[in-house]
Amino acid sequence: xxxxxxxxxxxxxxxxxxxxxxxxxxxxxxxxxxxxxxxxxxxxxxxxxxxxxxxxxxxxxxxxxxxxxxxxxxxxxxxxxxxxxxxxxxxxxxxxxxxxxxxxxxxxxxxxxxxxxxxxxxxxxx
Numbered sequence: 001x002x003x004x005x006x007x008x009x010x011x012x013x014x015x016x017x018x019x020x021x022x023x024x025x026x027x028x029x030x031x032x033x034x035x036x037x038x039x040x041x042x043x044x045x046x047x048x049x050x051x052x053x054x055x056x057x058x059x060x061x062x063x064x065x066x067x068x069x070x071x072x073x074x075x076x077x078x079x080x081x082x083x084x085x086x087x088x089x090x091x092x093x094x095x096x097x098x099x100x101x102x103x104x105x106x107x108x109x110x111x112x113x114x115x116x117x118x119x120x121x122x123x124x125x126x
Contacts, residue, residue: 002026002115004096009120016124017084022096022117029077033099035113036070036081038092038122045095049081050107059107064090086124093119 004027008020020036035050049070050059058070069082079096097113099105106112 002098004098004115004117006094006096006117006120009094009122011123011125012086014087014124014126016086017082018086018122020081020083020094020096020120020122022079022081024077024079024098027077027098027115028100030074031101033101033105033107034070034072034079035097035107036079036094037097037110038090038094039119040089040092043092045110047108047110048094051079052105053101061108083122086122088124088126091122091124093121095119 003025004022006022012018031053033053036048037045038048039045047061048064049068051070051072055072067085072079096117098115099113
């Protein structure tokens with residue numbers, strides 16, 4: 001059974017850095033495109049970052065560009081989200097997601113991903 005498990009979320013101060021991890025189980029990890037989404041209270045789940053199966057291309061939401069970095073370690077079946085210069089508005093539950101590689105991939109759309117983790121809470125206080 002495929003499982004994605006996020007970790008690393010915690011309470012931090014504005015301006016701090018934090019790294020989230022997402023470990024995948026029972027997944028041909030190196031063949032999957034991966035994404036991070038987040039959902040703040042009362043808001044829709046939104047795209048944060050994505051990385052292609054090859055690791056060659058990454059994508060970011062405008063709100064996090066220059067502050068967040070997505071990366072993957074296929075040897076560990078893990079995708080990371082390095083977050084820096086955190087702001088209060090980054091407070092949310094962060095989810096990782098996966099879908100098998102395809103030629104056409106709408107990386108910013110929730111419906112493009114088949115597998116989802118349970119989420120990890122990031123809270124940024126000022």
